[in-house]
Amino acid sequence: MSDLLVARTRAELDAALKDVRTGGGRVALVPTMGALHEGHASLMTVARDEVGPAGAVVASIFVNPLQFGPGEDLDRYPRTFEADLAMSRDRGVDIVFAPVVTEMYPDGEPTVTVDPGQDERSLEGRIRPGHFRGVLTVVAKLFGMVRPDVAVFGEKDYEQLIKIRQMVADLCMPVHVVGAPIVREADGLAMSSRNRYLEPDQRLAALALSRALHAGVEAQGRGPDAVAAAAFAVLREAGLEWDYVTVASPDLDGTPESGPARLLVAARLGSTRLIDNTAVHLGPDS
Numbered sequence: 001m002s003d004l005l006v007a008r009t010r011a012e013l014d015a016a017l018k019d020v021r022t023g024g025g026r027v028a029l030v031p032t033m034g035a036l037h038e039g040h041a042s043l044m045t046v047a048r049d050e051v052g053p054a055g056a057v058v059a060s061i062f063v064n065p066l067q068f069g070p071g072e073d074l075d076r077y078p079r080t081f082e083a084d085l086a087m088s089r090d091r092g093v094d095i096v097f098a099p100v101v102t103e104m105y106p107d108g109e110p111t112v113t114v115d116p117g118q119d120e121r122s123l124e125g126r127i128r129p130g131h132f133r134g135v136l137t138v139v140a141k142l143f144g145m146v147r148p149d150v151a152v153f154g155e156k157d158y159e160q161l162i163k164i165r166q167m168v169a170d171l172c173m174p175v176h177v178v179g180a181p182i183v184r185e186a187d188g189l190a191m192s193s194r195n196r197y198l199e200p201d202q203r204l205a206a207l208a209l210s211r212a213l214h215a216g217v218e219a220q221g222r223g224p225d226a227v228a229a230a231a232f233a234v235l236r237e238a239g240l241e242w243d244y245v246t247v248a249s250p251d252l253d254g255t256p257e258s259g260p261a262r263l264l265v266a267a268r269l270g271s272t273r274l275i276d277n278t279a280v281h282l283g284p285d286s
């Protein structure tokens with residue numbers, strides 16, 4: 001396909017995808033909430049690699065009210081649509097699907113939603129009740145509308161990636177889920193649309209998250225408790241209000257004593273909440 005098409009409705013999306021579907025091309029979806037940065041752009045590149053030049057890359061831009069809790073940043077979430085289109089065009093996206101809320105939820109909040117499982121065992125779910133229900137529901141709807149062969153998600157939102165894989169497996173959705181590595185600023189801060197909320201002093205303090213991950217990796221040979229303690233020490237030293245510092249198995253089901261694992265952190269800087277994570281390899285052979 002060539003040149004960027006913008007679809008605002010399901011009907012426009014279907015029309016935009018018609019040729020590629022009838023021609024047998026594959027479709028890749030990159031779901032986003034806009035305010036695009038290089039992290040999103042990397043997903044678009046992965047999506048293109050997955051479907052090749054004859055396929056179609058669809059980026060959705062939708063700030064999904066269902067995944068925001070009361071008092072969260074739905075109203076102030078950054079919206080930079082023109083710049084998003086420029087970035088999408090630049091990265092070879094074929095279709096930007098940018099529905100309004102009433103297109104996605106014509107009858108208001110849906111009656112049937114996707115249950116993410118036990119919130120009390122979830123890192124983000126415990127702190128943001130209802131968040132993953134909102135995420136999984138909108139992703140399921142996007143899968144139904146776009147009918148992608150492949151969908152690309154960032155490891156930046158690691159627990160989200162795991163939940164989406166679980167949904168696809170548990171509900172037998174015919175979509176191949178691809179995870180893409182975290183893209184960082186030169187100084188280590190994981191790129192995020194929310195970084196633009198940060199005041200200069202908070203931006204500096206936010207570096208403690210990636211420094212904490214680095215400290216955790218340095219301690220990986222000494223096991224999960226040492227990893228968590230090393231990461232936690234950095235956050236405490238920096239005076240950050242943390243939500244969690246956790247070491248878990250790669251599928252976030254329990255904590256192994258050795259082998260591959262994930263270190264995940266979440267902290268607040270004023271009213272801005274940031275998350276980050278990294279792979280670790282626990283045990284003496286690391």
Ligand code: AMP
Pocket residue numbers: 031032033034038039040042043152153154155156157180181182183184190191192193
């Ligand atoms: P968002 O617009 O924040 O909902 O993110 C849309 C997608 O981009 C999600 O799959 C995120 O995990 C991914 N993403 C956001 N930031 C980054 C990053 N720094 N590196 C890689 N992927 C990212």
